Amino acid sequence: MPTISQKGQLMPQSPIRKLVPYAEKAYQEGKVVYHLNIGQPDIKTPEVALDAVKVHSLDILAYTRSEGSDGYRDKIAAYYNNHDIKVTKEEIIVTTGGSEALLFAFGSIMDTDDEIIIPEPFYANYNGFSTASGVNIVPVISKIEDNFALPPIEEFEKLITPKTKAILICNPGNPTGYLYSKEEIQKLAAIVKKHDLFLIADEVYREFAYDGVSHYSIMQEESIQEHAIMIDSVSKRYSMCGARIGCLVSKNKQIIATALKFAQARLSPPTLAQIASEAALQTPQSYFTDVIDEYVDRRDTLISELEKIEGVKVAKPKGAFYCIVELPVKNSDDFAQWLLENFDVNGETIMVAPAAGFYSTPGVGLNQIRIAYVLNKESLVKAVNILKEALKVYKD
Structure with missing residues (x-):
């Protein structure tokens, strides 16, 4: 058999x-x-998103561009710029959920048996993505006694080897709900720059920051523009989990060019879901x-x-x-x-x-x-x- x-x-x-x-x-x-x-x-889900699908004028449900439609990427870029993240549509690839964006990121920067350091506990599917990509997770443990704050940077440095390619965080965190401070992000920025690593941030919960504290994105750290890869999604922000629309964002041109090849291999993200996601960007504050x-x-x-x-x-x-x-x-x-x-x-x-x-x-x-x-x-x-x-x- x-x-x-x-x-x-x-x-x-x-x-x-x-x-x-x-x-x-x-x-x-x-x-x-x-x-x-x-x-x-x-x-x-915002009605404006659902209505956009109900009243679309398409005659053919056709492919879109592999990187996502121009109109949608333009509007995503505008959304980010309103949140002090200065990017253009050319620095965005629309994906089938944040999951595909993570798989594209893993495939673009790591080879078989390479290593990625992740504070744990972490989103459970990171285990699956690493297995599917043939890479190894090297965990650095955060503790419930510390409310799952970022472990000391020294703990990260102990784990870096010639096989280490990236550090991955989820901010705010799933499953912990921990929100990394600006100072913690800057510590991570310093270490990836020092060791020439990538910093991947899964920021799909960016809108959900509490107690008067603002979310600080890795894309706001100008010193690591060549190192930073942001993962995002409409799933949680607009309560649109079934749309399966996310994106990969980076100012590193090689990352975008490489991720685009993975995007071309799966042809395009879903058309109707992009229409809904583009309309969702009209949702009021x-x-x-x-x-x-x-x-x-x-x-x-x-x-x-x-x-x-x-x-x-x-x-x-x-x-x-x-x-x-x-x-x-x-x-x-x-x-x-x-x-x-x-x-x-x-x-x-x-x-x-x-x-x-x-x-x-x-x-x-x-x-x-x-x-x-x-x-x-x-x-x-x-x-x-x-x-x-x-x-x-x-x-x-």
Whole structure:
């Protein structure tokens, strides 16, 4: 019998989606499941984006340019310039979600067995992207005790080898919700310049910065224009996860030229989704003000309720809409499955994301979960109460 590839065997399962069969079984049993496991906002997509697709005048649903349509890239560039990120449309490649932008970045700057340093815990699919690209993640651990702040730069320098090609951060962070300060970004800028590395920043949550603190982009650091690669997406900003439109941004002409070859190989990003994404750029600032106020309210409610549970430790997010929670259990994978299979409160249970999948270091994060606070406050309170009751009876 033919065998599958070693790469395929090593490809990790998603810690966010692997519990879906157990959730579906819970539905079949008539249970209500509160989804805390996935970053699918319940905020409505701006109507201007949906209307643009409804009323389009296309006669043929044709390919667009491999780098994305001129009109859309012009408007993305204008959006960035309004946020003090000075780029042109020629420095932007539109991708099928931020995921493809990351794959293009990996393919453009790294060869098989090259290394990329990432503070962990990190977005779980970075493990999958590195496996698919044949590169190795070298983790530098950030800790819940420090609210997942940037580890000391000395810890990064210890890990740099001749195989190291880049440092990757998510800012604000998924799964931690940590927002890197300007000073932390400047420390990273200094180290990539010193060691001639690339700095990749996944900035898809840039609009979601809380407590009066502004997001600071790596693209604002003029000293590393040849080193910086920014990843972005409309998924979270406009609650358009299903559009699958993202982009790769860099002022390094070689990066753009190389990424374009990967873009040409997959032909073009989806046409209708670009139309919706271009229209979404007309969304007024009031939309984001309201959304941020809502997420801050949800965050504060969630943290307050979690802190009432004995034995639970939680880091307070400064951005995005996730937090890491440490539980008094040995294995959160087993606990998460048990919640769906064997536990409910009046016919209701919860689905969480075990956090071990957000690390690449074996054995780390086994007693942690990620919670996405994408539900309304009433549902969050109910969900945390279910968690509290579950921990009273769960046995490892």
